[in-house]
Amino acid sequence: MPEWDTARPISTCRRLLEAARTQGVTPDVCLDGTGLSMADIHGGVGEVHAAQELALVRNILAVVADPHALARAAGSRYTVADMGVLGYAILASPTMGQAVDTACRYAVLSSTSLRLTRRDEAGGAAIYFANDHLPVDVRPFVLERDMYALINMAPLLVGQLAADAVVRVELPGIQVPLQRLRRLRIEMVIDSAAARTMMYIPRALLGRPMPAADAVTAAECIRQCDELMAARRWRRGLAGPVRERLCREPGNLPSMAVLAAELCVSERTLHRRLADENTSYRTLVDEVRAKLASTLLSSDVAVHEAAEHLGYTEVAAFTRAFSRWTGETPSAFRRRARGDRHR
Template identity: 40%
Template structure:
């Protein structure tokens, strides 16, 4: 079984290109939305999508997804339909590395440690262990979704798995898919299965995890554009790009991204350290070297989120709950320390400006 190495960065810990957002904007515009409606609340300008050097964080993509769901409705098939706009070329250098293969197995093995460079938020792994009761001629491409916020999880599973099907099909890469197990409900599962050319009886909904059943024989199939030397060159570029992005944002940037990753979940320092493959003492030391601390970054993220929510006229008690405060009074005291005025005054100002 192959999986991302212990040193691989979580998909939320690395800034990425705008490919994923561009795919979703294309899908939203095709369904009657404007680009600005898709980007509302992300801090991005439409011109950023034309900048090949622009980088965004995972939580900004989730804002776009919430905009799509809010305008178009959280319904089965929306994510799969938008994922159909994907191509392997839009994944950047990691896509070209896969094209160079030179085999399906080599392409997957090389891509998995660098998923943080791709538009996907699923955590892929290739499982070739033949368990009891399974066909020894089959293997599984597992797509874990446990790192994705619950309110956008179904959309992301649809989008990323349907997008992978579209990208591989466009690149003429056949992984020999014979079945699909997914955490999605029956209607979404059937739609997603269709993206992979599967019939309803080849799809199992409400599974514990997402995984594609593939033929082991196909893993050793040569890819039409495969070349080992070229693949190694692209792999080196992926490694350098990932190292550069991690170095530029620093540990504080990665911690900040994790804290912004979910709206209703505030992970502990120990949890974040574990996800970054370091112990708590090492994380504390690295943050101190950058002139900050876990508590200070958490305070900063809460502060900015509070201002955003109050600007949307969210009730103060609800803001306090979303920020993880057990009592509204505690949040009010903290906010007053941040801004010099209580949150109720900021919220009233937002209501006055709208009126």
């Protein structure tokens, strides 16, 4: 799976469809071959594959006369809500410097497809925005769209920050709507003739409290971001569907041969591709069983019932396996889990 083909919030596709409508492109043209429907866009689907989003982008770019207008129309529709819990983590960060760290660390959870990297310098911090990991044909559009989105959200994110400092934004070839920046209490200078895409934040601003600074809220939001990142790693690559299949019948696990047939690959290919992802069938079986066992033992399910649910005919065998997975016995784990719940 390519580096860029991660899970993406469905809202990015919704914004693209809204922008396409302003350019006279109908939803059926946009969604052709993406595997998505309007019911998905407006229904309960929370995430799509990046490949589906980029297929939608290509469909629209193939028929619009002005891709720059499309990028502006799409980017200007983004809001902090499109960033999900990450947006609230940024808003609640104790300082702007911590907000920048959070944005860079969890960028994959946001609406941007760009890679964000922070580099500290003597007078402040530079945040670089990279698109070189994306397919070549969509790089210009994605960069332009996502930087328009950043400028559009700037008043909401830092509009109330006040300081005698200048934030410099380098946007090669991108003409941004400067009227949005007039709402800021800090000065932001845009350089459209620059050779790279970056934002420079002076040190005087990095220590300033964010407008909605709340350390407790920020910590809770970051905890949720960590959970989302873990869930995405769980689903990524070929290991993802293998885990999902193992979870469906943990007490009656398929052999590797049966699993390979279900995934329409040979057993040898399955073994090789899992090895490429630094895992194996046996490792995934243990991982799934450990996760399910921990969930069961954190509830009121008895140890022998948890063992039976996971396919163990003897509690002793389950106890040995659980101790190998976690370093503690099921009973010790349960006591600790119950203690944590009642704190």
